[in-house]
Amino acid sequence: MAIFHLSVKIISRSSGRSAIAAAAYRAGEKLKDEEVEKFHDFSKKKGVVYSEIQLPENAPNEYKDRQTLWNKVQEVEKRADAQLAREVEVALPQELDRKKQIELAHDYIQQQFVNKGMIADWSIHDKGDGNPHAHIMLTTRSLKKDGTWESKQKSTYLLDENGEKVPQIDPKTGKQKIGARGRKMWKRTTVAYNDWNNRDNVELWRSEWAKQVNRYLEPSKKIDNRSYKRQGVEKIPTIHEGYMAREIEKNGGNSDRVNINKKIRKFNSSIENNNIILGKLERVRNALLLEFLEKLRKRARKAMLKIIKDKKQQYQLFKQKLEKWEEQIDAELNKQSNRNNERERKTGSEDTTIRIRQREIERRERDFKLREQEIKRASDKSKKRRDLSKGIGNARRGSKNYRSSRENQYYQEYTKPKGRGM
Template sequence: MAIYHMQAKVVSRGSGRSAVAASAYMSCSRMYNDYDGIQHDYTRKQGLIYQEVMLPPMAPSKWNDREQLWNAVEENEKTKDSRLAREFVVALPVELDKDSNISLLQDFIKKNFVNMGMCADFAIHDTDGHNPHAHILLTVRPLNENGTWQYKTEKEYLCIKDGQEKSFTASEFKTAQKQGWEKQYHYKVGKKKEYLTSSVAQEKGYERIDKHPKSSRYGRQNPISEQWNSDEQLCIWRANWADAVNKMLARNQINATIDHRSFADQGITEQPTIHEGYIAQNMEKKGMIADRCEINRQIRADNKMLRELKANVAKLAEAVEKSVPIIAETLEAIRSHMIFTQYHLLHNEMQKEVIHDWMNHFNPILNIYNTVKKKLKAKVTERKELNVKKEKTSILNPIQHIKLNQQLTTVTEEIEELKSRKEQLIFQAECSTDKDMTNLSKKYDQMNN
């Protein structure tokens, strides 16, 4: 059944990743990285359903070739810890066919990313036919109208005037200097170092010891980048994804919806239904009764009853204020019924957890989760061993260095893929953390015993 899953990541050199490698991995293609001279070949990788590059109007048309796009990104980022791309991993509704999911993604990416000025590279994967999901790779640096890159952050000089400190960019300082603002530099004052303006230092005869003026630690962020990086924008994208999926489901006359909020945030006190799965749904279509579908029907009926009782309580509570004794008695009777209904819901929850169906539902999830966890641990160990091997390899052996770098980038992308899969399984198991999954596994073992 349709579930909500949207995971946000950042592809950065600091974490050992490259934008070229990430794009080649998700698109199952062969790409050469001009920055480090590594050839990434993932043409044998399985599970690719669809891939596409979408560009804003100001982007050069040659960037429709993803290799040129991400090499342009790599070329423009100079530092060893540069943030190269933003990545989203989203779960696609299993109820929709391939064309509907492609249309859903294209529309969402165009409205939420491309129209904001980002270049988008996306691919749909489904390795087992039951887990369709998409990887969306986005540029993080805004573009000018002529297709050149804008700055991410701009240096801010901390200047002084009449004892007040204020920050200015290089272009702003030209005007500020005419108004009396001065840059501050490091001067030697006795045995100490202090930031002073040139005019003050010259009066006292201090010696400047650094040519760089005082500036803010991180500089001033590009306002467009600041918006893209904000928590508020991420919340908007998460909500927009839920809306886009729900509209597509409704357009295809599918009776299902998703919500990006947790049950607590939604203010829902009703009992959630359990995951039915395609096997149970196929049984129902053939006229057979599936246990988990039957449980969900009971849960929905009880939730409906609880909603009706709550509505009656609200109406009668208003009337009680007028001190009508008979209504007060009716209210008390309904309150008693509500307590019984809530107890019945609690009983259903307990029953859901102890019957064989509960175990059948969580057994495959836990098995896949444990397998993914073991693979992830092995890949992390493999990456550590490769790094050790790389450190021990002489710089006089460049061929071996290139080979090890290729292996490292491949392992790093495999680790990111496994992390995404693990998080999706945690969500599917209605958990939040690895600790929750450990507790669920213990609970399963107790019930199995």
């Protein structure tokens, strides 16, 4: 099964390593280190199945020779702590045959390293133990257009946030320093000629290797450059065993690293089995849930159809009743209107006669009141005259039976009924 593995190391002189020795070991060849006049012979090494050197456009063809290439590298790197080469190690998928493995590695190296100006010396190791892998040695110094080596660093002006040069200030005067021939002095800094040492490149190389490998694999066997934690996978990663640990196990010994990995794989296997069981239970639960929901849907459909049918019947009955009520109300309104019209026709003439008689009665009542007032005034005057003339006192004036003949005459004439309706 394909696994993801990509590691990056630096081959440095400060750790006592040699670029010639590293190249000889990885290619399984005998190379001479001209710096120390020493041969490094790994021609008897087993498991080296393929080697190749890929050059950028501006590299001399003589660098196709491995011994020439790495002796030139060591010659140009003068420092005691110089970085001689960068090594990238990748695991090749077992599912691919040798031709596909070579094609995969070649295309990846060309795109990610050679096209950016690096020289790549790489070899495939496969001892038939299920661990095919490639060692890629890369130069750390760029090449100029003429094929000569470029400096690793270059001096340039220090720029501020606005992209302007930063002046050198004289602490005594507080003004910009003036150099020879009256030239102004500016601050300078050293920067790398290329960005190959940028740490972000490692993440890029890892992700691109995973993409390149997955182009050759089936969807179920694809690899992922992310850690289990970043993937959200509940597994413990194994540790790197190394060649020596596997050799100890082959010879019947016990290696701590191999034992640790055995325990990790056993634990991960139990987790995977548990996840498989949980997955099956989840699928069964989902199937039962879907079946139950389907039953609910059928019951809901039947209930809704029944409700809709009943509602239609209820609506028709209500509509019929409403129409009957409207007809009854219209009939009652028509009857009441007819009765009101008849009443108005019958009472029209009677009301006119009654109003005429009422006005006559009111007129006679007014006349009676006026006549009564006149009679009263006239009787009062006559009484006063008689009392004064005859000298009659208050006793006779207050008698109830006393009434003048003239007064009685007027009263009798008035009280007689006159005319119709009295």
